[in-house]
Amino acid sequence: xxxxxxxxxxxxxxxxxxxxxxxxxxxxxxxxxxxxxxxxxxxxxxxxxxxxxxxxxxxxxxxxxxxxxxxxxxxxxxxxxxxxxxxxxxxxxxxxxxxxxxxxxxxxxxxxxxxxxxxxxxxxxxxxxxxxxxxxxxxxxxxxxxxxxxxxxxxxxxxxxxxxxxxxxxxxxxxxxxxxxxxxxxxxxxxxxxxxxxxxxxxxxxxxxxxxxxxxxxxxxxxxxxxxxxxxxxxxxxxxxxxxxxxxxxxxxxxxxxxxxxxxxxxxxxxxxxxxxxxxxxxxxxxxxxxxxxxxxxxxxxxxxxxxxxxxxxxxxxxxxxxxxxxxxxxxxxxxxxxxxxxxxxxxxxxxxxxxxxxxxxxxxxxxxxxxxxxxxxxxxxxxxxxxxxxxxxxxxxxxxxxxxxxxxxxxxxxxxxxxxxxxxxxxxxxxxxxxxxxxxxxxxxxxxxxxxxxxxxxxxxxxxxxxxxxxxxxxxxxxxxxxxxxxxxxxxxxxxxxxxxxxxxxxxxxxxxxxxxxxxxxxxxxxxxxxxxxxxxxxxxxxxxxxxxxxxxxxxxxxxxxxxxxxxxxxxxxxxxxxxxxxxxxxxxxxxxxxxxxxxxxxxxxxxxxxxxxxxxxxxxxxxxxxxxxxxxxxxxxxxxxxxxxxxxxxxxxxxxxxxxxxxxxxxxxxxxxxxxxxxxxxxxxxxxxxxxxxxxxxxxxxxxxxxxxxxxxxxxxxxxxxxxxxxxxxxxxxxxxxxxxxxxxxxxxxxxxxxxxxxxx
Numbered sequence: 001x002x003x004x005x006x007x008x009x010x011x012x013x014x015x016x017x018x019x020x021x022x023x024x025x026x027x028x029x030x031x032x033x034x035x036x037x038x039x040x041x042x043x044x045x046x047x048x049x050x051x052x053x054x055x056x057x058x059x060x061x062x063x064x065x066x067x068x069x070x071x072x073x074x075x076x077x078x079x080x081x082x083x084x085x086x087x088x089x090x091x092x093x094x095x096x097x098x099x100x101x102x103x104x105x106x107x108x109x110x111x112x113x114x115x116x117x118x119x120x121x122x123x124x125x126x127x128x129x130x131x132x133x134x135x136x137x138x139x140x141x142x143x144x145x146x147x148x149x150x151x152x153x154x155x156x157x158x159x160x161x162x163x164x165x166x167x168x169x170x171x172x173x174x175x176x177x178x179x180x181x182x183x184x185x186x187x188x189x190x191x192x193x194x195x196x197x198x199x200x201x202x203x204x205x206x207x208x209x210x211x212x213x214x215x216x217x218x219x220x221x222x223x224x225x226x227x228x229x230x231x232x233x234x235x236x237x238x239x240x241x242x243x244x245x246x247x248x249x250x251x252x253x254x255x256x257x258x259x260x261x262x263x264x265x266x267x268x269x270x271x272x273x274x275x276x277x278x279x280x281x282x283x284x285x286x287x288x289x290x291x292x293x294x295x296x297x298x299x300x301x302x303x304x305x306x307x308x309x310x311x312x313x314x315x316x317x318x319x320x321x322x323x324x325x326x327x328x329x330x331x332x333x334x335x336x337x338x339x340x341x342x343x344x345x346x347x348x349x350x351x352x353x354x355x356x357x358x359x360x361x362x363x364x365x366x367x368x369x370x371x372x373x374x375x376x377x378x379x380x381x382x383x384x385x386x387x388x389x390x391x392x393x394x395x396x397x398x399x400x401x402x403x404x405x406x407x408x409x410x411x412x413x414x415x416x417x418x419x420x421x422x423x424x425x426x427x428x429x430x431x432x433x434x435x436x437x438x439x440x441x442x443x444x445x446x447x448x449x450x451x452x453x454x455x456x457x458x459x460x461x462x463x464x465x466x467x468x469x470x471x472x473x474x475x476x477x478x479x480x481x482x483x484x485x486x487x488x489x490x491x492x493x494x495x496x497x498x499x500x501x502x503x504x505x506x507x508x509x510x511x512x513x514x515x516x517x518x519x520x521x522x523x524x525x526x527x528x529x530x531x532x533x534x535x536x537x538x539x540x541x542x543x544x545x546x547x548x549x550x551x552x553x554x555x556x557x558x559x560x561x562x563x564x565x566x567x568x569x570x571x572x573x574x575x576x577x578x579x580x581x582x583x584x585x586x587x588x589x590x591x592x593x594x595x596x597x598x599x600x601x602x603x604x605x606x607x608x609x610x611x612x613x614x615x616x617x618x619x620x621x622x623x624x625x626x627x628x629x630x631x632x633x634x635x636x637x638x639x640x641x642x643x644x645x646x647x648x649x650x651x652x653x654x655x656x657x658x659x660x661x662x663x664x665x666x667x668x669x670x671x672x673x674x675x676x677x678x679x680x681x682x683x684x685x686x687x688x689x690x691x692x693x694x695x696x697x698x699x700x701x702x703x704x705x706x707x708x709x710x711x712x713x714x715x716x717x718x719x720x721x722x723x724x725x726x727x728x729x730x731x732x733x734x735x736x737x738x739x740x741x742x743x744x745x746x747x748x749x750x751x752x753x754x755x756x757x758x759x760x761x762x763x
Contacts, residue, residue: 002052003032003077006043008059010070011099011391013144016130017041018088019172020064026167028055031083035090036143038452039098046083066104066131066274070394088173098142098451100135100423102387103218103367105276105306107132109170114308115315120159123197123316125309126183126361130174132274136390136426137219137367138176142450146175150362157182186309189214189342189356200309201318203357208320211354212236214331214345218307219367219386219426220338221331221345223352224250226323230290233327237292239352241334245623246294248278248369249302250328252314257302260287260325266377275387276306277370289325298633301371303328306387309359330368337429337439338368365446366439367426375713381737382711384413385427388735390447392423393745395497401755404444404455405747406472408484408740409463410624412436414444415744417752418453422494424736424745431467440471459751461487463512482750484511485522486531488706488738490746493526495736498702501527502731503534503694505687505719508707508739509549509605509624518542520603520707521655523690525698528753534694536602537686538656543591543598552609552627553579553619557588559610559659577666579613604709607655611679614662615672625708632712635676639714642674649678651685658682677714684718692726704731708739 008017013036021034021043028051032044043059045052056074063069106114110127113119121127128134138149146152156164160179163171171177178184187195194202203213210232212225223240225232227249237243251257254272261281263271271279278301283294294300305311314322331349332338339345340363345356371383381388397420405415412428425447429436448455460472462481472479482490489504504524513519514533521537541558548554556579561570567589574585591598608628613619617634618627639646649665652658661682662675691703703723710716710733720730736742 006074011068015066025086184361227325252324335433389426403751405744407744411741415748459747487746507604507709518601542601552613555610556613638673688722
């Protein structure tokens, strides 16, 4: 008889891995044991040599649906025959790489049981099994066992205990297992006597009648109303002070999604898979959702129900006729983190809703919904959170040590890195709010504890006044400042597991430059050791401080003033273009003339805002990126409607020349959608030309595209096409956002490299 020891690394906890191994052991007549060690699952296998090899091969080839095996280390042992059966033995903690499973959407089998009147979990809002249910959001510590989750507060009833301990059941060793008799319970906040079925029916009534409900889910609260009820959606917009920013939707099923949206190949699998993100899809003109859900936007963000409570909201045997599309937007005030408990919801959401449906399963870590776009047949991440975080990225580098990348000031996520494994966190939020800063502190503490990692170094932005830098200083660790746009490029390199030098194209709204100016349209020579700024878009003056990021007319007026060098001519032109009021114009001229609250900027994001204002599309924005987003919509519409007759604009050698061309064409009466497309094409050509020049200087043939501007599909496609036509290899993002939600990965990579190669840090 042969005895082997095997260590299986990866996402092998919280996915029914040990029961899976036990069933394989029975199939191959193997005796031994399986144990969750924390960093890995350990298997001892005793049997004939061929049976053991077949058993180990089956582990590698037939893992549970939600598992992700990164490697298996196995070795024969010189031991006498010692096992008489196969057992799942108690978890035993060891140090090493930790792999925490994200939360997993309700599986099809559980959904069938949920609506089966003969099943003991009929209409149970917390039904789950080894293949689905909460993971990260309920976890206290590793290894992943019930007593180390918030489900430990709910003792199993005899029936659930029997399933939990029986290898023959779907809930064998399923840690969150429970039923209507022993699990959590839903109730109405403020009317706690209304519980269970009555609470769900009351919530459905409020939504049907045009009301707004706050609903506690897996990772936090949502605000919910009927997506086809224009008055309800308009009221939610007014209460949230959110005039046009799109709301996320939840549809009852795929048939509803296909009624409302065009579904491309691959998107159905993503929508119905175990991660169930919000996916941006092109709207059908014949859909039933209210236009005000995403005003003037050709796409909507839509998802399927991923928790049992969502499914019960749509389908419940109470005789009510529920809408089949719901607004399901994050339950938080603007700038604050998503609410996760009753106290926070009462304080933050009471003014936004008519009712609050909660439950008594505690959320340990917030996990907002993941938001994903689709580009060239692949996911293109916008916000990486529930279902994906904290799945790690592994680099082919021999790193040792632990670091923390604190992340960006906007769209904050952070990254914990241990050796060559990098774990981006769930989405935290914008750091302008003290509540979000506190959420960042709490989540860092909890995730580093779960991952059993003690960072030696914390990477942060170079901007001295960022709140993320304040939080980083509080940690009492050496600080390693990383330039913002360099961090973007490193994030793109890390996602692509590319560690050699690249030409980095880092385009976004704002980043603190090494020269004290505001950067944002940068060309970098970058590798893991550092970067060199090769160039940028044309610098311009940016007056008005933070207002300039919301009011594109300011940048447009500044560019016109610098272009004409004549105040009267500029004022006449600005009035003709209706950029702003005469009073606002005089104020901006005063600031520019006297260098008051005025900085030099190369922000590509602000250039987009200026062009949007110049073309009369948006002179100001009510949310970040609004002006540039609607500029893209106009350009994409022109391209879609004139695909066979697109004529590139005359070549321009700089963004200043490109803007001057647009001014002339606008005054000549050229169609503004055509000019929007010409701006995108012209900017892509400028980027391509600069990369060709950089290739001559550096000998490099790889370009990495990153930064929030590359959320723009049209620009990303045009740049990629033009670079590939000139034989460049193009690195792009997919499962890490190109926006500031991804820079934590780049920060952590920079810090890890320097931890291993330099050892001295700035404090």
